[in-house]
Amino acid sequence: MDLFKDKTDLLNKEVDNGNELFPIFLKLQNFQTLLVGGGNVGLEKLSAMLVNSPQAKITIVADRFLDEVKTLVNQYPAVNIIERRFEDKDLDGAELVILATDNKELHHYIRTLAKAKGILVNVADTPDLCDFYLGSIVKKGNLKIAISTNGKSPTVAKRIKEVLNEGIPEEINDTLDQINKLRETLTGDFANKIKVLNQATASLVNEKQKEPAISAKALSWLIWSTVLVFTAVIFYVIWQQEPAFREYVETINPTFYWFLAAGFIFAMIDGAIGMSYGVTSTTFSLSMGIPPASASMAVHISEILSNGIAGWMHFKMGNVNKKLFKLLVIPGIIGAVTGAYILSSLEHYSHYTKPLISLYTLILGIVILRKAIIINKKKVKATKKITNIKPLGFFGGFIDAVGGGGWGSIVLSSLIAGGRNARYSLGTVKLSRFFIALMSSLTFVTMLNGLQWYAVAGLVIGSAIASPIAAKVSNRISAKTIMVSVGIIVIAVSIRSIIKFLMAF
Incomplete structure (x- = not known):
């Protein structure tokens, strides 16, 4: 099958070590996340998580908070605020840790504690200390695309996000719903399902390419x-x-x-x-x-x-x-x-x-x-x-x-x-x-x-x-x-x- 042949060819190719990150999509509602920092960076990290996972369970620890952080937290019952300095016990029960303060010594200290407990850590603006990155995300209904520059340039990632946001039509979510309905009606083995879905998606692409030319001509005449x-x-x-x-x-x-x-x-x-x-x-x-x-x-x-x-x-x-x-x-x-x-x-x-x-x-x-x-x-x-x-x-x-x-x-x-x-x-x-x-x-x-x-x-x-x-x-x-x-x-x-x-x- 072409699908498996493509995957085999990809594995046999010489590995490019430019970006070795493996992308995954987490269900944050199934994890307990600790966010340390209530300033501008903390607000940015919190907003990114809640926009994509509104049910995420997050605990925020900081000795001071922006009013915008408190206003945002009030809209999400699964998010808690602890207004004091970080304490070692804050790591108890945490499965993901995000550090977003301006204290680098504190970041090193918390990361050492977290690694000893086997907890994954993200440190704002310090790629070398990160186990994972929070990349730029393009979201169109059920379609979600994560962008990574391997920590080299968040600004470039944001620019690419803007391009994709502009280029991907809003109707893509309708297409996903239609394909999902088709998928639920398919029977037979896996190979047959792949073949039918490939034909369906190819048809959608062809129709999308042809329709604007005809419709534009008719609209122009009108x-x-x-x-x-x-x-x-x-x-x-x-x-x-x-x-x-x-x-x-x-x-x-x-x-x-x-x-x-x-x-x-x-x-x-x-x-x-x-x-x-x-x-x-x-x-x-x-x-x-x-x-x-x-x-x-x-x-x-x-x-x-x-x-x-x-x-x-x-x-x-x-x-x-x-x-x-x-x-x-x-x-x-x-x-x-x-x-x-x-x-x-x-x-x-x-x-x-x-x-x-x-x-x-x-x-x-x-x-x-x-x-x-x-x-x-x-x-x-x-x-x-x-x-x-x-x-x-x-x-x-x-x-x-x-x-x-x-x-x-x-x-x-x-x-x-x-x-x-x-x-x-x-x-x-x-x-x-x-x-x-x-x-x-x-x-x-x-x-x-x-x-x-x-x-x-x-x-x-x-x-x-x-x-x-x-x-x-x-x-x-x-x-x-x-x-x-x-x-x-x-x-x-x-x-x-x-x-x-x-x-x-």
Whole structure:
């Protein structure tokens, strides 16, 4: 059999002594682990164990503890804290020992005692004293990959972990579940089972290689044909409703150039920090006297083409989680159409709705400013994935249509904060955004009598011009600086609109 032949060939090869570690996966809940140290290193070791083995039985001994350690321990009943200096009796009953203090003499002393008792020891940042290492770990559902550099470079191990986390799709866990169900149905001898499983996994790989090409082609056709049809509809509506448009060659509304410049600048900002196009465009439109519904319509129309292209590219590169996309797009469309319908119905009361939208953009401006302030601070990753996807999609679509933006700020931020993979979340949100913008724009176009064509055309053309160069320029500008500037400008303009409304009474 090929399987055993491969193993025999491997054993017969000349042994490479570069890394002689033998990898194993322990059920930590079946061991009593002693962790000595309650500082930053101790917190890192404790977090690594509990993320992978939440039921691990761990006793931590230290004369002082970080508050973060105590907070973490409170979430795990199988973990105990002893707040005092290490004593020899602490090794009684221990089966694994992890040393994470800044006292090297204490490490040598404890290791000597532990070895005399036959206990395995890991010593932080001291490979020569370690019986085992705590390597970087990639976890995707039931799939777990441990990475070791033989203690040479934990930093390299972490970088490899990042690459694998990005490269392995979230759907791999579904594949494992399906293969497990198939395995449970197999009968016959071991060789036959291996043969069937090899055929099944080869089929899955082939399907995975073929499916994106076909699906991407179909999706590409759908997006581009939709864009063309939608452009034709918009052109027809503008032609029928705006006499000035028919005289466009001779006379152009001067305001068009303001929106042209605004669309270019806001698209550049969006390319640099990955957000804020909607809120900045809406804030600018309101400041230019555009009613809320018309402002939101202009923003969404200008986003259709850019999000369609971005979404298609993400899909083609495999950055879209299909299951997540299905959960987001339908509720998102319903929420967006509902929000667009309500806002369009209140267009005659724009003098009342405008300050409310300004209040919304004020809040988003504060959110952007806050993100800029904490952008370099260490973030705490969520341990559980967000599951309420459909309500999130509806709420994000509704608020996005009413406020002229916020789909990315609300949905993408919530998905990433809720433990979702950033790369797949971004690709999925971008693709779903195309359909959200499309349906909300169609609702606005059919509901509103007058179309602010100069605002629409300016934003569309300006953002289109900026798209090819936004990425290059963004690498030379500090994202934090841009976010601070955008946050301050949005807050200032929003406050100005609110004050102007209040002074009218």
